[in-house]
Amino acid sequence: MADDTAEMFDSPEELQEKVSQLAELVKGSSRIVVHTGAGISTSAGIPDFRGPEGVWTLRAKGLKAKSRPGSYSPTLTHMMIVGMLESGRLYHLVSQNTDGLHIRSGIPTDKISELHGNTNMEKCSKCGHRFIRSFRTRTAAKVHDHLTGRKCERCGGALKDTIVNFGESLPSEQLSKAHEVSQGCHTNRDDARMVE
Incomplete structure (x- = not known):
């Protein structure tokens, strides 16, 4: 069985070719x-x-x-x-x-x-306002407990961290936006393909 953690590296020539392909895709994309x-x-x-x-x-x-x-x-x-x-x-x-x-x-x-989610972001459970912090906001010891112990500076509601743990759904607003913006991508080149 192959080691699925093995990292693969391109030769300098392969890398340059992929960089050139990516540059062309970027130039041809709106x-x-x-x-x-x-x-x-x-x-x-x-x-x-x-x-x-x-x-x-x-x-x-x-x-x-x-x-x-x-x-x-x-x-x-x-x-x-x-x-x-x-x-x-x-x-x-x-x-x-x-x-x-x-x-x-x-x-x-x-x-x-x-x-x-974002380790430095809290969201108010009442008004939905998001706060970016200079520190990690997660304080809960239990996996699915997201309360940080702080209160919203706008409405006084309980603040929660925004981290998504295993077994939790991705935030629908973020997921919908990601899907919407990705669906709207296109290139002016007919032969465009993903560069890996």
Whole structure:
């Protein structure tokens, strides 16, 4: 059985070819939506899940994933995405990450769908207002308890973290927006294909 955690690397020539293909797709596109996952944050010191040193890979071996101590900063890739937004090339960003680095990099909350929540965001259970914090908002010890113990600064309602745990549904508003913006993407090239 093949090792499904093995990482694959392109040769410099293969990588250059894929970069060129991606550049052509970007040039020929009128509406770009970027989707990101755990891999974008590994260079910031945040472990992924299924890679050789991933959280689940190590957990299966009885080990704990190692993360770089200290606070995490947006990576060069996060900043490239911000550059795409600032230049008018990026229409929307869809992310599975909960680390908050896209928001910290400068992506406005109306330009991102965070499908699994954000460790730095609280939402009022009464008025629905969202608050971005400079700290991790999750305080509950129980998996499905999301109350943070803080109150809404607008209406006094109970604040909840926005993290989506196993067994919980993705937030319908975020999921609907991600689906809507992704469905509206197209390219001016008939031979366009996904570059992996």
